[in-house]
Amino acid sequence: MVLQGTVAAAPIEPEFEVSAAWVRESNIVLEDVDFATNFGDQALNTELSAGVSGDFSSGWSYSGNYSFSNTNYQDTELLDMRTHMLMASGGYDFDLLSVGAEAFIAKASLDGSDYLTISQQAITLSSMVRPNLYLHGNAGILRRDFADLDERSTSGPVLNLRVYYLLDGLDHHLLFYGATRNGKANDEQYNEQVNLLSVKWEKRLRAWGYPLRVTAKTGYETRKYANWLPARDDKLWELESTARAFFGKSYFAEVLLGYLQNTSNQADYDFNQNRFELRLGYSL
Numbered sequence: 001m002v003l004q005g006t007v008a009a010a011p012i013e014p015e016f017e018v019s020a021a022w023v024r025e026s027n028i029v030l031e032d033v034d035f036a037t038n039f040g041d042q043a044l045n046t047e048l049s050a051g052v053s054g055d056f057s058s059g060w061s062y063s064g065n066y067s068f069s070n071t072n073y074q075d076t077e078l079l080d081m082r083t084h085m086l087m088a089s090g091g092y093d094f095d096l097l098s099v100g101a102e103a104f105i106a107k108a109s110l111d112g113s114d115y116l117t118i119s120q121q122a123i124t125l126s127s128m129v130r131p132n133l134y135l136h137g138n139a140g141i142l143r144r145d146f147a148d149l150d151e152r153s154t155s156g157p158v159l160n161l162r163v164y165y166l167l168d169g170l171d172h173h174l175l176f177y178g179a180t181r182n183g184k185a186n187d188e189q190y191n192e193q194v195n196l197l198s199v200k201w202e203k204r205l206r207a208w209g210y211p212l213r214v215t216a217k218t219g220y221e222t223r224k225y226a227n228w229l230p231a232r233d234d235k236l237w238e239l240e241s242t243a244r245a246f247f248g249k250s251y252f253a254e255v256l257l258g259y260l261q262n263t264s265n266q267a268d269y270d271f272n273q274n275r276f277e278l279r280l281g282y283s284l
Helices: none
Strands: 013-025 041-055 060-073 081-093 098-110 113-130 133-146 154-166 172-185 192-207 210-225 232-247 251-264 271-283
Touching (some): 041 271, 081 113
Antiparallel strands (some): 013 041, 060 081, 081 098, 098 113, 113 133, 154 172, 210 232, 232 251
């Protein structure tokens, strides 16, 4: 990740990462359709991402990325998920303010069948307002199209804001994130208002002679379904911590611990989930 205005970017900067992880979940959850299985399983997850970014002359910049994720469960094959995602962005840097546009599309399948397509187009604004404070916001339209649950498909405005507070550049920083979206569904029962706040701490250091990257994150999300009878109100808490050790120039090992808790005024939608990942990978 390069914050505009912090470093001189190369004309072309490629990125590549591939990894595989053993995953253990105490409760398999499909949050998009409010489905918790209430039983756990282990899985093999493989991920790949490749991208390029750079600057044109006279302040123009661009980036593009493709990512792939595949999760195969040991006992619950019907929930095996595969995801493809494409992202692209471009903009112009006016020194104090950068203006641009970005778009993405993600397609997910369950057990080999189409499940969900998410797409967004947005206008972006970003600024290095102080040497240690970077802001990036966007406003756009988000669509969520379910292949077999068309009544739950939604479209509506979305706002996002990221605030980077740099304690020692990107080697040690805090990321504050806020988002809100209002989705109008094909069936008004599934109209939703979603608000999200999170804080993530990240630090790069050395231990026992190896470079490490450690993170800790907490998040809080509310989802309101005003047209349910009775109206439904969910609150989701998230805790996550990771530690990644780098070996040589490109190889890494990573451990992730995560916890989710959803509480609803309708008890059928309450759930808890513990998650553990052990990942090995290669990155450029």
